[in-house]
Amino acid sequence: MIGLDKVKGRKPIFDGVRTFVGYGEGEDQLRLIDWDRRIDLFTLSQDMNWMNEPNGLIKIESTWHLFYQHNPTANVWGNINWGHATSIDLVHWDYKPIAIANENGIEAFTGTSYYDANNTSGLGTPEDPPYLAWYTGYTASNGTQDQRLAFSLDHGATWIKFQDNPIIPRVQEEPHDSTGGLEIRDPKVFFHNPSEKWVMVLAHDGQNNLSFWTSTDAKNWTWESDLLSTQI
Structure with missing residues (x-):
């Protein structure tokens, strides 16, 4: 004392x-x-600097890959990248280099990762399909948000940004977002086997609204419908 x-x-x-x-x-x-x-003994935490919500958890072969929102340069929110950690038991974690970086003023907000088993995206090969990661790109200079894609050809070790990003640009979002693309983010994506399409769900902050989008190749997306809180 x-x-x-x-x-x-x-x-x-x-x-x-x-x-x-x-x-x-x-x-x-x-x-x-x-x-x-x-x-708690099983808490994943950085030794220093900012981190918040986990996203994109995926198991690749025998290894779990966990991504999370991370500012590698300061202990405040901002300069958001996808941090990356791996584990074989979900208890002991190894930290890896940044998976998806804040580059050219476009930060990497929350998203989803998924195995493109049939190489629908064409970003891999039929023999070695890619792993995909969708995320929201946030341009801090004007506050706009759009949807983007990255992929891995080495089983999750490194991630490459799709050269034709954004896959859902602001001009495509605006008719379905009352803020004009300022508050539409956090893509949740899965492959729907019966329709052979990818399905993306986007959240519209402050609007009590979810929007649903589909794609056959994980790159080109079509708006399908909205779900309002009043419909639940």
Whole structure:
């Protein structure tokens, strides 16, 4: 324990690496808690700098690949990239280089990864199909959001941005988004076997709305319908 005279009048600083919390045990005593030791044993966390929601979890052969929203340069939201970690048991994780980077002022928001088993995208080969990752591109300079694609040809180790991004540009989003493409993001994508089409669900922030899109090749998308909260 330490005396309160050592901390009175001092301003706490949170550096994003290690945080201590204290509680009193008497009029002039403060016991410090090492908060790091109280975190759940199976929490995935960076040693430093910002991270938030996980996305794009996928199992490739015997390895799980987890992606997450990450600012690699500061402990504040912004400069968002896809962080990347791998595990064989979902408990012990190895950190990997950035999977999808913030480049040319376009940040990489949340999305989905999926195995293109039939190489519908044509980005791999029938013998070695690609893994796909859809994400929202956020242009910080004007606040616009569009939908983008990346793919992996080495079983998830590295990811390549599709050269014709965005796959759903703002001009295609605007008729279906009351903000004109400012709040449409977080693609959730899966392959629908009966129709042999990819299905994408997009969230429209603040609009109580989801929109549904389909594609035969994972690259060219058609709006199909909206789901409003009043319809549920």
